[in-house]
Amino acid sequence: MSDVQTTLLDCEYFPCIGWYRQFVRSENILIEKQEYFQRATLRNRCYVAGPNGRLALSVPLEGGRNQRSFMHDLRISNQVKWQTQHWKTIQACYGRSPYFTYFEDSLVLIFTKRYEFLVDLNLDSIELMNRLLSLKKEFTVTESYQKEYPDPVNDFRSTFTTDTLTPDDIHYLQPFEDKNGFRSGLSMLDMLLCAGKQSLILLHGA
DSSP, X not given: OOSSOEEEEOOOSSOBHHHHHXXXXXXXXXXXXXXXXXXXXXXXXXXXXXXXXEEEEEOOBTTOTTOOOBGGGOBXXXXXXXXXXXXXXXXXXXXXXXXXXXXXXXXXXXXXXXXXXXXXXXXXXXXXXXXXXXXXXXOEEOSSOOSOXXXXXEEOTTTOBTTOOOOTTOOOOOTTHHHHOOOOSOBHHHHHHHHGGGHHHHHHXX
């Protein structure tokens, strides 16, 4: 293995801001798609800022969330109109945000395309986010599962959870911040729609 540092990340649905900070700061990026699905993580959900606080957008899974299946085998339950619900929530939360109309036509494509597998949805959400940020960064996905990796792999697969906080040095004006204060642990969607392509400057830090 090369001496160049590799960052290993979990495969999230519209990843959280902490995930994206690691993503933009890394040279080599590896995304895990061979692990067992882990409940109470961000593999099938993301969080946005609502009028009464943080709102979860959860992707329903066939067999429920307690199953023991590999990420690449997880099927989405499309009996529930989850895409319509997610898009309506995003519109309600961010319709008046500075960059919503700028990115709206591109974002809605995720919520009108039919997905069978969770991993395909998640990877598409990452690729779309990169495109909207004008972030030209390649990544690869795992071909087999390894519980532990030797150096120089930085393993962040278990770092980002539903309680993950946004890095302390990141701040931008969020919707409903005057009512609820700045909300941490949100999806990168929040920063994109509030700060646009300035998000990259915030992610890289001073």
